[in-house]
Amino acid sequence: MQLTVWTYEGPPHVGAMRVATAMEGVHYVLHAPQGDTYADLLFTMIERRDKRPPVTYTTFEARDLGTDTAALFQRTLKDAHDRFRPQAMLVGASCTAELIQDDPAGLAKAANLPVPVIPLELPSYQRKENWGAAETFYQIVRTLAGAVKERPGDEPATRRSGARPTCNILGPTALGFRHRDDVAEITRLLGEIGVDVNVVAPLGASPADIARLGAADFNVVLYPEIAGVAAKWLKRTFGQAFTTVVPIGHGATRDFVAEVRRLAGLPEAEVAVAAKPASNLPWFSRSVDSNYLTGKRVFVFGDATHALAAARVATEEFGFTLVGLGTYSREFARDIRAAAEGYGVEPLISDDYLDIEQAIVAAQPELVLGTQMERHIAKRLGIACAVISAPVHVQDYPARYSPQMGFEGANVLWDTWVRPLVMGLEEHLLGMFRDDFEFHDEAKPSHLGSGARIAAEPHADTAMAAAMAAKGAPADAGDAELISLGWLSEAEAELKKIPFFVRGKARRNTEKFAAERGLSEITVETLYDAKAHYGR
Amino acid sequence: MTVAPAAGCTDRAVLRERGQREVFCGLTGIVWLHRKIQDAFFLVVGSRTCAHLMQSAAGVMIFAEPRFATAVMEERDLAGLADANEELDRAVARLVERRPDIKMLFLVGSCPSEVIKLDLSRAAARLSERYRPDVRVLNYSGSGIETTFTQGEDRCLASLVPELPEAPADAPELLVVGTLADVVEDQFARLFSAMGLEGVRFLPPRKARDLPPVGPSARYLLAQPFLGETARALEERGAGRIAAPFPLGAEGTTLWLQAAADAFGIDPMRFRAATAAAEARAKRALETHRAALCGKSLFFFPDSQLEIPLARMLSRELGMQPTEVGTPYLHRQHLADELALLPDDVRLSEGQDVDRQLDRARAIRPDISVCGLGLANPLEAEGLATKWSIELLFTPIQGYEQAGDLAALFARPLARQTRLRV
Numbered sequence: 038m039q040l041t042v043w044t045y046e047g048p049p050h051v052g053a054m055r056v057a058t059a060m061e062g063v064h065y066v067l068h069a070p071q072g073d074t075y076a077d078l079l080f081t082m083i084e085r086r087d088k089r090p091p092v093t094y095t096t097f098e099a100r101d102l103g104t105d106t107a108a109l110f111q112r113t114l115k116d117a118h119d120r121f122r123p124q125a126m127l128v129g130a131s132c133t134a135e136l137i138q139d140d141p142a143g144l145a146k147a148a149n150l151p152v153p154v155i156p157l158e159l160p161s162y163q164r165k166e167n168w169g170a171a172e173t174f175y176q177i178v179r180t181l182a183g184a185v186k187e188r189p190g191d192e193p194a195t196r197r198s199g200a201r202p203t204c205n206i207l208g209p210t211a212l213g214f215r216h217r218d219d220v221a222e223i224t225r226l227l228g229e230i231g232v233d234v235n236v237v238a239p240l241g242a243s244p245a246d247i248a249r250l251g252a253a254d255f256n257v258v259l260y261p262e263i264a265g266v267a268a269k270w271l272k273r274t275f276g277q278a279f280t281t282v283v284p285i286g287h288g289a290t291r292d293f294v295a296e297v298r299r300l301a302g303l304p305e306a307e308v309a310v311a312a313k314p315a316s317n318l319p320w321f322s323r324s325v326d327s328n329y330l331t332g333k334r335v336f337v338f339g340d341a342t343h344a345l346a347a348a349r350v351a352t353e354e355f356g357f358t359l360v361g362l363g364t365y366s367r368e369f370a371r372d373i374r375a376a377a378e379g380y381g382v383e384p385l386i387s388d389d390y391l392d393i394e395q396a397i398v399a400a401q402p403e404l405v406l407g408t409q410m411e412r413h414i415a416k417r418l419g420i421a422c423a424v425i426s427a428p429v430h431v432q433d434y435p436a437r438y439s440p441q442m443g444f445e446g447a448n449v450l451w452d453t454w455v456r457p458l459v460m461g462l463e464e465h466l467l468g469m470f471r472d473d474f475e476f477h478d479e480a481k482p483s484h485l486g487s488g489a490r491i492a493a494e495p496h497a498d499t500a501m502a503a504a505m506a507a508k509g510a511p512a513d514a515g516d517a518e519l520i521s522l523g524w525l526s527e528a529e530a531e532l533k534k535i536p537f538f539v540r541g542k543a544r545r546n547t548e549k550f551a552a553e554r555g556l557s558e559i560t561v562e563t564l565y566d567a568k569a570h571y572g573r
Numbered sequence: 574m575t576v577a578p579a580a581g582c583t584d585r586a587v588l589r590e591r592g593q594r595e596v597f598c599g600l601t602g603i604v605w606l607h608r609k610i611q612d613a614f615f616l617v618v619g620s621r622t623c624a625h626l627m628q629s630a631a632g633v634m635i636f637a638e639p640r641f642a643t644a645v646m647e648e649r650d651l652a653g654l655a656d657a658n659e660e661l662d663r664a665v666a667r668l669v670e671r672r673p674d675i676k677m678l679f680l681v682g683s684c685p686s687e688v689i690k691l692d693l694s695r696a697a698a699r700l701s702e703r704y705r706p707d708v709r710v711l712n713y714s715g716s717g718i719e720t721t722f723t724q725g726e727d728r729c730l731a732s733l734v735p736e737l738p739e740a741p742a743d744a745p746e747l748l749v750v751g752t753l754a755d756v757v758e759d760q761f762a763r764l765f766s767a768m769g770l771e772g773v774r775f776l777p778p779r780k781a782r783d784l785p786p787v788g789p790s791a792r793y794l795l796a797q798p799f800l801g802e803t804a805r806a807l808e809e810r811g812a813g814r815i816a817a818p819f820p821l822g823a824e825g826t827t828l829w830l831q832a833a834a835d836a837f838g839i840d841p842m843r844f845r846a847a848t849a850a851a852e853a854r855a856k857r858a859l860e861t862h863r864a865a866l867c868g869k870s871l872f873f874f875p876d877s878q879l880e881i882p883l884a885r886m887l888s889r890e891l892g893m894q895p896t897e898v899g900t901p902y903l904h905r906q907h908l909a910d911e912l913a914l915l916p917d918d919v920r921l922s923e924g925q926d927v928d929r930q931l932d933r934a935r936a937i938r939p940d941i942s943v944c945g946l947g948l949a950n951p952l953e954a955e956g957l958a959t960k961w962s963i964e965l966l967f968t969p970i971q972g973y974e975q976a977g978d979l980a981a982l983f984a985r986p987l988a989r990q991t992r993l994r995v
Binding site: 039041042043044046047048050070071072073074075076077078079082085086087088089093094096097099101102113116131132133136137160161162163165 | 592593594595596598600601618620621622625626628629630639641642643644645646647648650651660661663664668684685687688689716717718719721928945948949950954
């Protein structure tokens with residue numbers, strides 16, 4: 038058993054719901070007990086959907102267990118078909134139904150419905166949400182994508198002359214982080230290159246659309262976590278190549294464009310076209326006000342796709358220093374490990390938020406890029422933070438256009454990541470006027486007006502410290518309290534004059550410096566010796 | 574105050590439906606119970622789905638180091654039972670070590686743990702042995718196959734009843750049962766004391782060590798309508814129930830307090846003196862919302878078992894017109910006083926087949942539909958104003974001082990509809 042408070046991913050049947058809800062004309066019948074309908078509100082509340090997800094739950098109760106839950110499943114299936122008249126149905130079991138072993142696949146076959154019924158095997162006790170979404174999409178594609186294609190698609194040269202190349206966009210789902218706007222942005226970008234979109238799936242696709250997947254020349258995989266398996270099958274079956282670059286960030290978008298041109302059999306872009314950047318990020322990043330961003334320490338955590346993309350953007354396009362890289366997507370652990378090695382940081386593959394919290398405390402970043410969970414960790418530690426990946430809360434399903442992908446996505450990243458940081462000039466003034474009366478650890482961030490920060494629940498801090506101690510980490514919430522270990526009072530006072538957002542780093546460097554040299558007390562001298570030794 | 578002779582819905586037939594239910598399971602009760610009992614911890618033994626539910630239901634509170642968690646069963650745990658018990662012991666040991674402030678630990682059963690017949694009651698007994706006297710370990714089931722939403726609280730309180738100390742035989746005491754907001758509890762304590770009822774105790778208590786005594790001399794008054802099991806457990810200990818409608822609205826609160834006063838032989842004059850001012854205040858507060866709500870039709874989807882008392886309050890005190898009142902479970906005896914006060918043209922339904930019920934709601938097109946979060950936005954998109962029901966559990970609504978707030982919860986969606994010009 039794993040002791041869990043927070044879970045980065047739901048169970049796999051929630052992944053299946055994300056695919057079913059994204060599509061049109063599909064209905065999912067889920068063998069599940071009363072209460073599992075809680076998942077509906079993720080779609081209706083967090084994503085603010087105006088329709089119920091197309092999911093019917095059998096809702097078995099304790100009294101049914103002795104009797105025929107299988108008959109209940111068949112009745113529910115038939116009623117759902119008669120009521121909703123879908124073009125295709127999905128059937129499966131939630132974690133509890135998996136234990137009573139009713140075999141939805143066999144039962145659905147026996148029901149002999151006039152539409153395709155796709156059984157889903159989703160092992161709830163081993164796998165999680167993204168895996169469930171990937172498996173569901175794969176099964177749908179396998180079942181519904183027509184078996185034969187007129188021409189193999191890997192020879193664009195054989196296309197009817199004059200016809201534009203076409204691709205499918207694979208991976209966007211319901212409850213996806215910014216999927217709505219990513220699809221719009223990438224569709225527009227492909228159009229500019231000269232590529233038409235054949236089908237977007239699962240988001241907005243009907244079973245009839247899935248049947249047309251094979252007609253495209255190649256596939257664009259926006260979210261490998263969800264579309265990777267299906268894309269590989271399409272490649273095996275129809276010879277459709279698929280994109281490997283995820284277009285998040287200015288550089289990755291350019292690489293993506295080059296890859297698409299290659300797959301579509303289009304000529305290399307004119308150099309002149311590339312001369313004028315399509316996003317504002319490069320100039321914003323080169324303008325002098327961004328100088329202060331150089332070498333800022335950033336910790337990145339999220340799903341593998343977004344974490345890898347963010348690491349590249351943070352280092353190459355913002356000039357940050359990467360001090361941590363991790364993911365909760367175990368299926369992509371290898372990619373993260375390889376990337377982390379390239380950046381010279383320790384990879385973190387975990388879905389236990391206490392591990393992540395510990396890693397953030399140890400890395401002492403100035404900015405955290407992560408999920409909703411890291412947002413809260415950062416808030417508690419008083420570190421700036423921006424959200425780059427699911428799981429996210431309702432405010433990250435915004436009304437305004439906010440893609441992460443493409444050239445407009447790069448603009449969005451720029452604004453989102455810079456905003457939580459202290460402005461450059463402010464940073465310098467803080468160095469000049471050390472005990473700034475309006476701006477110190479206790480003060481609220483300047484964009485929230487003046488006044489004091491509201492302290493976190495005291496018991497939360499002690500619990501947190503206890504949790505850290507239990508994990509063998511230093512019981513230290515960032516900058517919350519000084520470890521009295523040998524700090525003389527003058528040195529402690531001097532430390533407090535250092536701007537708070539780099540103070541934790543200074544303190545740890547000084548203590549490390551003292552420990553390495555066997556100094557039993559830390560003086561003002563030690564502080565400055567350490568500063569000279571470590572640089573900033 | 575006299576109640577009209579029993580008529581209402583006392584003998585009205587109830588529509589009983591089975592099918593898909595759009596409701597929470599009993600685990601959700603943990604979200605408010607863990608804030609109420611300040612030194613209790615709730616450990617759900619379940620699957621990733623259970624953890625995901627708790628996270629979704631608790632929203633942002635999950636980050637305040639909440640006093641609940643899920644021991645997520647993995648494949649190894651399903652293989653053999655002995656192993657599962659060892660795993661559980663290990664999880665509890667880690668927990669107790671991490672949170673030394675915990676005095677009471679609830680092992681909460683879920684659908685998966687019930688289906689594989691993991692005996693959590695024996696585990697609780699075993700662990701209680703190990704951790705006494707520091708931590709008391711109890712067990713109840715909050716599984717969806719057995720409990721709906723607020724029934725989780727019922728099971729939790731029922732598991733507490735055997736732990737209550739024995740009350741002395743010669744001192745009759747009043748025990749108020751059901752989680753109330755602290756502010757409401759304090760108001761009720763003051764009102765009881767003003768009418769001369771001293772030493773009224775509440776279940777659940779705010780501290781695990783502060784369990785109220787119970788015995789044949791005790792009388793109990795239900796503050797919530799969903800406490801069937803708890804009531805049965807209290808009666809096994811010899812306590813007697815004081816029948817009353819529930820303390821919602823000015824009238825409901827007066828009738829509820831009055832039932833207690835009568836049971837303890839409080840002088841009617843003293844009762845009036847203690848409650849008159851607050852009751853008048855509540856009526857004034859209700860009056861401000863009356864114009865907006867009078868004549869508006871209501872439809873209750875089943876959720877918490879609060880539906881019938883709410884329908885009674887909204888119809889009698891604000892002039893609203895309940896059409897269908899759905900409840901997940903109807904306890905005839907505990908709701909007898911409520912049913913008698915309901916208008917006699919209401920359709921009562923117990924259980925749910927959500928698609929059929931939605932068809933009925935669409936046919937009626939009520940002015941306000943009271944429903945869960947899975948249905949609210951889809952109904953709004955169809956042009957039906959909704960009030961999400963979960964707010965009625967997370968907001969102080971009982972008693973005189975909250976009567977106006979309760980009315981405001983229903984007035985707000987209608988006011989919003991008239992204000993918006995987009």
